[in-house]
Amino acid sequence: MSSPDELARDTPPPYKRRRTGDTPSSGSSSPDVLAGNPDDFLPPRRLSQRRAGLSKKSVRRSRSASSSESRTRSQTPVRSSPSPTRSPRSRPRSQSPTSSNQSRSDSFSPEPQQPTPTPPREPLKPNYKARLALHGHAKAVSQVRISPNGRFIASASADATVKIWDAATGAHMDTLVGHMAGVSCVAWTPDSNTLASGSDDKAIRLWDRVTGRPKTTARKSAGQEMAPLRGHHNYIHCLAFSPKGNILASGSYDEAVFLWDVRAGRLMRSLPAHSDPVAGIDFCCDGTLVVSCSTDGLIRVWDTSTGQCLRTLVHEDNPAVSNVCFSPNGRFVLAFNLDNCIRLWDYVSGSVKKTYQGHRNEKFSIGGCFAILNGEAFVASASEDGDVILWDVKNKEVLQRVQGHKGVCFWVDVHGETMVTAGQDGSIRVYRHIGLSEEVNGNVCLSVYVESMIVFYGEKRASASCSIPS
Amino acid sequence: MNLLLSDDYLLQDYPESMTSTIRSGHATMLRFNRKGDYLASGRVDGTVVVWDLETMGVARKMRGHNKSITFLSWSKCGRYLLSTCQGWKAILWDLETGHRHREVRFRAPAYMAELHPWNHNIFVASLFEEQPLLVDVSEPVDVKRVLPSAPKRSNTENDAALKEKQAKEDAKQMTTSAIWTATGDHIIAGTSKGKLNIIDVKTLEIIYSEKICTGVITTMRITGSGRDLLVNSQDRIIRTFRIPNLSVEDLDPDTIQLPLEHKFQDVVNKLSWNHVTFSATGEYVAASTYNNHELYVWERNHGSLVCMLKDPKEEQGVIEWHPSRPLLAACGLETGRIYIWSVISPQKWSALAPDFAEVEENVEYTEREDEFDIYAQEEIHRRRLDAEDEDVDVLATDPTKEGDGLDNFRMPILFNLGESDSEDEFVAVSTGTMRRRSPGESQADLSAGAESSAPVRKKGGARGGRSKKK
Numbered sequence: 001m002s003s004p005d006e007l008a009r010d011t012p013p014p015y016k017r018r019r020t021g022d023t024p025s026s027g028s029s030s031p032d033v034l035a036g037n038p039d040d041f042l043p044p045r046r047l048s049q050r051r052a053g054l055s056k057k058s059v060r061r062s063r064s065a066s067s068s069e070s071r072t073r074s075q076t077p078v079r080s081s082p083s084p085t086r087s088p089r090s091r092p093r094s095q096s097p098t099s100s101n102q103s104r105s106d107s108f109s110p111e112p113q114q115p116t117p118t119p120p121r122e123p124l125k126p127n128y129k130a131r132l133a134l135h136g137h138a139k140a141v142s143q144v145r146i147s148p149n150g151r152f153i154a155s156a157s158a159d160a161t162v163k164i165w166d167a168a169t170g171a172h173m174d175t176l177v178g179h180m181a182g183v184s185c186v187a188w189t190p191d192s193n194t195l196a197s198g199s200d201d202k203a204i205r206l207w208d209r210v211t212g213r214p215k216t217t218a219r220k221s222a223g224q225e226m227a228p229l230r231g232h233h234n235y236i237h238c239l240a241f242s243p244k245g246n247i248l249a250s251g252s253y254d255e256a257v258f259l260w261d262v263r264a265g266r267l268m269r270s271l272p273a274h275s276d277p278v279a280g281i282d283f284c285c286d287g288t289l290v291v292s293c294s295t296d297g298l299i300r301v302w303d304t305s306t307g308q309c310l311r312t313l314v315h316e317d318n319p320a321v322s323n324v325c326f327s328p329n330g331r332f333v334l335a336f337n338l339d340n341c342i343r344l345w346d347y348v349s350g351s352v353k354k355t356y357q358g359h360r361n362e363k364f365s366i367g368g369c370f371a372i373l374n375g376e377a378f379v380a381s382a383s384e385d386g387d388v389i390l391w392d393v394k395n396k397e398v399l400q401r402v403q404g405h406k407g408v409c410f411w412v413d414v415h416g417e418t419m420v421t422a423g424q425d426g427s428i429r430v431y432r433h434i435g436l437s438e439e440v441n442g443n444v445c446l447s448v449y450v451e452s453m454i455v456f457y458g459e460k461r462a463s464a465s466c467s468i469p470s
Numbered sequence: 471m472n473l474l475l476s477d478d479y480l481l482q483d484y485p486e487s488m489t490s491t492i493r494s495g496h497a498t499m500l501r502f503n504r505k506g507d508y509l510a511s512g513r514v515d516g517t518v519v520v521w522d523l524e525t526m527g528v529a530r531k532m533r534g535h536n537k538s539i540t541f542l543s544w545s546k547c548g549r550y551l552l553s554t555c556q557g558w559k560a561i562l563w564d565l566e567t568g569h570r571h572r573e574v575r576f577r578a579p580a581y582m583a584e585l586h587p588w589n590h591n592i593f594v595a596s597l598f599e600e601q602p603l604l605v606d607v608s609e610p611v612d613v614k615r616v617l618p619s620a621p622k623r624s625n626t627e628n629d630a631a632l633k634e635k636q637a638k639e640d641a642k643q644m645t646t647s648a649i650w651t652a653t654g655d656h657i658i659a660g661t662s663k664g665k666l667n668i669i670d671v672k673t674l675e676i677i678y679s680e681k682i683c684t685g686v687i688t689t690m691r692i693t694g695s696g697r698d699l700l701v702n703s704q705d706r707i708i709r710t711f712r713i714p715n716l717s718v719e720d721l722d723p724d725t726i727q728l729p730l731e732h733k734f735q736d737v738v739n740k741l742s743w744n745h746v747t748f749s750a751t752g753e754y755v756a757a758s759t760y761n762n763h764e765l766y767v768w769e770r771n772h773g774s775l776v777c778m779l780k781d782p783k784e785e786q787g788v789i790e791w792h793p794s795r796p797l798l799a800a801c802g803l804e805t806g807r808i809y810i811w812s813v814i815s816p817q818k819w820s821a822l823a824p825d826f827a828e829v830e831e832n833v834e835y836t837e838r839e840d841e842f843d844i845y846a847q848e849e850i851h852r853r854r855l856d857a858e859d860e861d862v863d864v865l866a867t868d869p870t871k872e873g874d875g876l877d878n879f880r881m882p883i884l885f886n887l888g889e890s891d892s893e894d895e896f897v898a899v900s901t902g903t904m905r906r907r908s909p910g911e912s913q914a915d916l917s918a919g920a921e922s923s924a925p926v927r928k929k930g931g932a933r934g935g936r937s938k939k940k
Contacts, residue, residue: 194883194885206885215885242524244880244881245880245883246522246524246529246883247524247525261526261527262525262883262885263525263527263528263883263884263885264525264527264528268526285867289472300822303472303476304472305524306814308815308818309817309822310476310818310821311475311821311824312821312822312823312824313824314824314825327864327865328864328865329863329865330867331863331864332864344864347475348474350824352854352858353860353862354858355854355855370864377864393862
């Protein structure tokens, strides 16, 4: 068995793979993470080792190359319940209001102060300020998503776990363990009670948010755990629920898009979608269309009910498309290209309406979304330099550049005033929009925060920590 | 959204081929909800099953009746479903919880009970050998008001003999079918003597009567617009009428006219019709035939037969046309399967390759003046960006689709439903051996289900699980 750093050398810097560490040189720093509990990571390691000898496609991904930043404090990945690894007594200390500038600040080093060079003064301008840094994942966090009701954050990580966090306090609520390999994607059902996760073990699992256990089914006998959705021949890379929550779309490295009947847990339709790994997938707001994209440079729009391809969008330069999402009204498609551009397509006319530039995106399948603040829409995207960039939809201007992670920022999700990012450094960061009026009494807000966290911790144990910027 | 991309409107708007078959028990009654995404089916054993048309899977199962379901009716919002059975009762189901919202008992088996088009707390029930009832369940104790069936008499002479004769006749008049007009201000009722009555809901009086056929009126339906009425009767003729505007201010009951538009019949075979339905817009009329396998579809402009659907080798009972698509559902009388006919839209091959276009005939290609000019890459890029001056709106949705009020209710997605299809058709006897479940067995199963449902309202899934074990 090779050590992780050896693997990292085996595999060249992965190409367009958001979750993986792209730091072959730094592989040496990680063993202490794995040393904590070696068997926890046996399956993924084995997988990835095998993969090292796989075809060219698989070489692009080396999940096991753990990120360089992972500090020793990131506790050993927990296998089952909310873990006891973090001693309860350490919590009150770190959370006490007096120590808000405290021992944890190392984890948050450069950024607590003013992420924006000039805080915008107009109410319509986004002004996201760093609030929390959530630590707990042992490896790079590949995707992070806020639940539709805005109360929870789900994060998928290369350490084969999914974690659920409280969006308001940053408290760790649950760790979902079950995947045998790194998790690339998560998706919330519209009612925020169920979570789907897709992993490199080729399985999609559905989780009950309330219990933190796999969904149960009455299929064979009452109360039995639902079997994971299996059918893809390769790693699952992206997931999306239909607006009603009855259909789950999954895109995989096997180049197909599958539509699943969520209730019965059965494969409904498989679309022979692309000639390269499917990198991104999304449902439009009325659920009739699915868009998928691939590193082959194609964006395809599918009819959900018939499974037919209704439109294919290709840019003249044919840049690889690493992620895709519909606009809130479903009339446009936002495509993240690996030529440092984000393009807004009108899929009816088949033309590019806007091109957003200013971020870095050449290797990874980084994510972004539309953000809506006060009825105004923005485009938000992560960047490979660790920042988050927000553009005006109409005039393509960069409205805010938020400093985020050390290393690549893989994903950003925005829900109203909350923004959350996932980074290669294994941390999740939560930002909040501070409007003009709120800025004055920002301190008050913060103290309320801290108090609520203390209450929370008094009641419930959590395995991961969070820290508050001053 | 998919309508923007598809040219399905070019396709024919009546179904042509059978596209799927679904089964859960022996279905006897079908009904689509207003939006057309769910299909409710009532079974012989009294179970009501709600199908999701997008996944063709079971969305809910509700047990509460123990006799064959005779009629189903959806509320406008899609949250409530009224079912009547041969067991003298009607249940109003709340699909949010899957529990019975209200239960109303009658003194006779009910032919049908139709919910008010706007108010889910009011419905009209036509009973076997009883006068129809207008039931209001908005209060904790339901209010039943008896509606008249005896036709309105214009003569006021005091001829005792005539009066007696009329009274005798009137005593035999029984309402067999009663439906609401589109506004919900009037009820159209058909009687066992072929009379059609229009009842004013405020006064509960018959404002108009006419003898429209000689046999018993078995089915009445109106189009979504409420302007056309379809009547099936036992005299083997299907009739369509134009409904006058009954909501005018100063409606004079004496001026009401109900002009007959078409008569559909098979004069050669003298077929009689099991069940009839209007198409989505009322342009077509479909009927299932007695003692025959075919479904007949007529168009209403000229009154001509457009097609006969004859796929399953089975007599069809209730048929239902989808409220917006060319999709027809029918349930087989013998097996209780639900057959679905639809149109199959062909894959447009040009949608898969955007640089190809489908042409009907040869087109001479004229190249643009600058088509093969060579520019620097930056120049092209700059030009492209400059061209993106169009204003885009990613938030505003299509105003024509707004405000129909059908999107308010979202049915929860259940994971504990049990097998979607063929639930109790076959029983595994030993490895590889199946046998058809005998009727007695399913009876036992159903009584067990009914028992458990009476005291504690358990989730349908728990019972589904039990039925599997038997």
